[in-house]
Amino acid sequence: MSDHPETPVTPVEAFEPPYYLAVFSTVRTQDQSGYGETNARMEELVKDIPGFLGMDHAQTPGGLGITVGYFRDADALAEWRSHAEHRSAQQRGRADWYERYTLHVAKVERSHGFVRPSG
Amino acid sequence: MSDHPETPVTPVEAFEPPYYLAVFSTVRTQDQSGYGETNARMEELVKDIPGFLGMDHAQTPGGLGITVGYFRDADALAEWRSHAEHRSAQQRGRADWYERYTLHVAKVERSHGFVRPSG
Numbered sequence: 394m395s396d397h398p399e400t401p402v403t404p405v406e407a408f409e410p411p412y413y414l415a416v417f418s419t420v421r422t423q424d425q426s427g428y429g430e431t432n433a434r435m436e437e438l439v440k441d442i443p444g445f446l447g448m449d450h451a452q453t454p455g456g457l458g459i460t461v462g463y464f465r466d467a468d469a470l471a472e473w474r475s476h477a478e479h480r481s482a483q484q485r486g487r488a489d490w491y492e493r494y495t496l497h498v499a500k501v502e503r504s505h506g507f508v509r510p511s512g
Numbered sequence: 513m514s515d516h517p518e519t520p521v522t523p524v525e526a527f528e529p530p531y532y533l534a535v536f537s538t539v540r541t542q543d544q545s546g547y548g549e550t551n552a553r554m555e556e557l558v559k560d561i562p563g564f565l566g567m568d569h570a571q572t573p574g575g576l577g578i579t580v581g582y583f584r585d586a587d588a589l590a591e592w593r594s595h596a597e598h599r600s601a602q603q604r605g606r607a608d609w610y611e612r613y614t615l616h617v618a619k620v621e622r623s624h625g626f627v628r629p630s631g
Contacts, residue, residue, distance in 0.1 A: 404612060416533065418524065449535075449576060451571055453521075457568060458570055459578040487626060491628065496623060498621055503617040504616045504617065506613065507610060509612065
C-alpha cells in the first residue's frame with residue numbers, strides 16, 4: 394500500500410553486467426532558483442542518450458542528495474558527460490546550486506534485485 | 513550556513529581509483545519496527561571492516577532510499593558482505609523491512625569532488 398498509488402517508487406533494476414553507473418552525491422546551497430527546471434530538463438535529455446538505462450534519486454530534506462545514473466557502456470556515459478546542454482547545466486550547478494559534490498564513475502561487476510512476494 | 517552546524521553534511525570524498533562501491537537502492541515497507549536499531553548497528557560494524565572508506569545515504573520521505581558504501585578493494589567488500597551479523601540483518605531486511613531493493617557492486621574508474629570556494 395502506498396500513499397501515492399499513481400506514482401509507485403521502484404529502484405532501477407539489476408541489469409546483466411557489465412554496465413556503468415555514475416554516483417553523484419550532493420549538498421545544495423540555500424538558493425535553488427532555477428534548479429527544478431534545469432533538473433527536469435536534464436531528466437528528459439538523458440533519456441535520449443543511446444545506452445541510458447535509468448536513474449535512481451533520493452534526497453534527504455536539508456541533507457544529502459544522491460543521484461545514480463545507469464548506462465550500458467562507457468561510451469553512453471561519455472556521450473552524456475559531454476552533451477552541450479548538460480555541460481552548461483554542470484557549470485551552473487557549480488556556480489549556483491552545489492555547496493559540495495562528489496562524482497564516482499564505476500563499472501558494475503555484480504548486481505541483484507529483490508521484490509517482496511505479494512500476498 | 514546550515515541549520516545544523518553540529519552535523520555538517522558532507523558526501524564521501526573522491527578517492528584515488530580503483531576502489532569499489534556498492535549502491536543499495538530501497539523501497540521500504542510500512543512496518544519498520546527494529547529497522548533503526550539494526551541500521552545503527554550496521555553503520556557501526558562496517559567501520560571495523562579493513563578497507564571500508566565511507567558511506568553516503570539519502571532518503572526521500574516516503575520514497576526511495578539510496579545507500580552507497582565505498583571500499584578500498586573487492587576483498588573488503590566481500591568481508592562486509594559475508595559478515596555474520598550483516599547477513600542476519602540482510603535476512604531480516606528481506607523478511608520485514610524492504611518492499612524492493614536493487615544492489616549494484618562496481619569498480620570505480622574515475623572520480624572527482626567539488627567544494628564551493630568560501631567567501
